[in-house]
Amino acid sequence: MAKVLCVGSAVIDFVFHLETLPRQPRKYGTEEAAVVGGGCAANAAVAVARLGGRAVLGARVGDDRIGDMILADLEAEGVDTTRVTRNAGGRSSFSSVYIDARGERQIVNFRGTGLVLDTSWFGDLDGLDAVLTDTRRVEAAIDALKLARARGVPGIVDGEEPIDPEILAQASHVAFSLQGLRSLLPDTGLEEALAALAREHDIWAAVTDGEKGVWYTTPRGVAHVPAYPVRAVDTLGAGDIWHGAFALGLAEGQSEAEAVVFANATAALKCMQPGGREGCPDRAAVEGFLARHAQTGAR
Template sequence: MEITSIHRPKIVVIGSCNTDMVVKANRLPVPGETILGGTFYMNPGGKGANQAIAASRLGAEVTFISKIGYDLFGLQALEIYKSEKINTEFIFTDQKSPSGVALISVDSFGENSIIVAPGASRSLSLEDIDKAKGKIKEADIVLMQLEVPLETVEYAASIANEYGKKVILNPAPASTLNDSFLRNIHTILPNRIEAEMLSGIKVRDTESAHRAAEAIGEKGIENVVITLGKDGAYVKEKDEFTMIPAKEVETIDTTGAGDVFCGAFSVHLSEGHCLAEAVRFANAAAALAVTRIGAQSAIPYKKEVIV
């Protein structure tokens, strides 16, 4: 059922801004090995930024809370966010740290390995969140990841929860999280590795995904969505469990596909759809993204997504 609204949903994204430096080669090197013949390209990235752009392109009014360095990468990123119609009022500048960078290797199958040097993203502070409280209070959803300091994410979640806002957490990169923080989360969106870290259960199939979702739910989160790449997503919505298959496409590059999923999920949920419908929409958006090169350049627009 399509739900229409005069007002665009308001989403606040709190997270990282990086520049992705990508090398594409036939295969990923093993430690100590040099591979010749790769192709280099540079793209703006960062989980927070990717998710903010995804939410904006897919129909939300987005405010991005982040931190950049006073350098070319940071200033360039700021211009990109403005061109994507994102509110940049709360993107702060760190005079001492450089903007974050990510070094990404992609093989011919579209698999990737990534090293992130967070730079200014690591100095996003509690005081910065305080400055943006008004926007959090106005939001329908607050979407966060773990590329900024954990104490900042925890603080933002507690404020959003006090205001009665839905907090969506993409627990990436994988980290140990305390239960008091998790109780402030409306929906958590881990991948296989993150779900294993949170639950202690290796996610191999539907049965193990079910057990992992149950274990994560026992920490105080009603809603768990374990993303399983080309296999789809396993959904725990309160006491209901559903396996939702992915759309079959030819994968070219998986970089940023998880971020597209998170942004798309948040938009569809904020429009009043149920969790399963939001996951189907997110699957469709992510499926489009993996057929294209890059992270932000691959993010689809709402009119392109067919569920």
């Protein structure tokens, strides 16, 4: 069973489903709402666990009710939270999330206060097969990626803006969102930007763009893998789950191309289910989906 360290944010999402996203300063009502776990690293860790890997989470929460909720939900998913930093007097992060009838979302996030992520325990981890980090805590991300380099395992970055260049310098793999990529090279074409960043930082680089699929670098240039055509009902957490699946794929020895396809299938299945990361599929569901939708090569 492959072991993945996921470093970054862990939150609680208060999710409201509406016909259209709010645009006016007035009250809105809904018959459908949920309280679910969220956060880039936490969502990725849940994906790793559901897909059959061992997920260790490096995150920070307060010693408040929200922190209790965050940890209880992750522990129920089988994520190892024993190394999560609990900050005395800290206020944990939470988000208000609106999702419209098309599955698109609008998020307001309180990032928390009085929170510090302890990384002193990173070197004590054994049997590590990959490291995945978001970009929210630069020092912690750099420490995590340095650990990956020291262990000779993939050091993967979920490339959401803002992106500190030192994070890229320490990574082996960076999968950008389109906004993350544009934040670095706003006036450069997508394929040209990927190739330039891959050369500059000596990394494998990709960009995910929802229903348009994934572009990634190869020795022969930039390849494209289409997204699976599905009816999306909820995209909340889909990108984070994509990164968790991709990291697990690399941890298990899949090639980058194979891991992209595996991650695309996982994210597609998630988008077909409501409830944020509660809609993340298990390994059997992903393998069944892949068997029904053979997609073996980049285009």
